[in-house]
Amino acid sequence: MQSVTINKSISKNIDSTNQNSRIILFDNTLPSGINENRVLSVNGYLKGLKAYANITSLAEAPIPAIELTDTDQDKIIKVLNIEWGNERIGLDLQFSENGTNFITLGSVSLINQQGYPFRNYSLLDFYTDSIAAEIGTNGVIACEVKDQGYGKLGAGDVLSVYGSVTQEIVFNEFIVSNDVDENTISLDAATSTPVVSASTIRTGLTIFNDSTEKVYLGYNSLVDNTNYSIPLSPNKGYEFPQPIYTGAVYAYSVNASVLQVSEFFYVI
Template sequence: METIAVNKTIAIQIGASNQGNRIVLFDNSLPSNIPSEGIISINGFLKNLKAYSKITSLASAPIPAIGLEDTDQERLIKIMDIEWNNPRIQVDLEISNDGSNYITLGSVSLINQAGYPFRNFSLLDFYTDGLAAELGSNGKIACSVKDVGYGKLASVDALTIYGSVTQEIVINDLLTNNEAIPTTKNLLAATNTLISNASNKAGLTIFNGSNEAVFIGYTATTNNTDYSIRLSSGKGYEFPVPVYSGNIYAYSVNASTIQITEFRSV
């Protein structure tokens, strides 16, 4: 197996011209410059996600009137009241496991905060309470700008979402660096040469699709009492790497059929 790490930067500006539809922030699909052959899995790790906003189209929201004697809960209530009960633009944070169906995980409120020229938000917490949020193959994260009664982003407003993500792509290098040779071997009721000797064997799997037990060995005397591997009907075996380069033999008490896939370096 081989793992390729691809680091990507998220940097998306959202404004009046592109806020009409859902905005995909990261799509955990295979990068276009990596061939799809032999891909086992694509794992995405969202490591950082933040937002910058500068809202001037809305009436300004006052600074919370927090007193020295206010409890922590009272302070939080006053801050939340400013955030959610003033003219605002809402941004929903979303996730999808298939690229089509999205679930909203939370929202942020964009306001014109008095005394602050701009605001910053940490968005990673909506997706995980750990160091990174993991996405499976074809998973996506996105956001949507919502009108909650005060309109959407105007041309004078600015919203930027930025962050970083790493894709870990696992590849079966048996398939990418070698030639796969599938064959079906009809075994006589005797000792048969299953695989001839070859120095470029990179991998070997066998599957017994017959109704007979098949006995595998490394000598021409292989039989049902002198063998290395016994394959019952419907069972398979993957030879350990490095694969034995000499002849490999199979014995069957009655005629049978076995499926073989060789991987040879090219």
């Protein structure tokens, strides 16, 4: 087995224009362009999740009146009374194992705290008591704004949810049976030309520039000598890395040129 790690950022702005829908923060499905036939599992690790809120549409909530004689429990109760006993907007933290059926793991109270222009909230604790929350294959984390009797986000309110996740894609490096399709592709001058079509059963792809012209490879038909992903010098080849890209590939050269293409497939 082999694995590939992909680090991703979470950055969602929530306001009065999108607050009436569930906000997907992370969808632990296989990224596009990776051959799903070789994938054994897709593991997601939520490593950080926080929220920034600047709420001005609600009446100010007072600062908790903490006394020197208060016990730790007294302090907690006073803080909770401020959080949940004043005008507030709810933010539910949700999880789904399949992207369809969501459960609520907890909620935070968004308030307009007296004396402070904004508040920060730590949200990772709703998903784990460890340093990272493990999200299984096809698992989804989301949030949803809730009306607690005082309305939802107003036009001037700001709510941002941000964090980081890591995807670990585990795939089988052994291929039992393969087939190869070898083609010669002629490129007309200054024309974007399809090299290979998308294929979910592709296991390997090598493209060799069999000409004296520089060739530019890209992943859509807009590829040219200024908009490209892979430059290919004359008499040089490029082998696509694993896990293999399964989308379409296009090529462009200023003058006419020739490519030798070897595409490998599962035998089904």
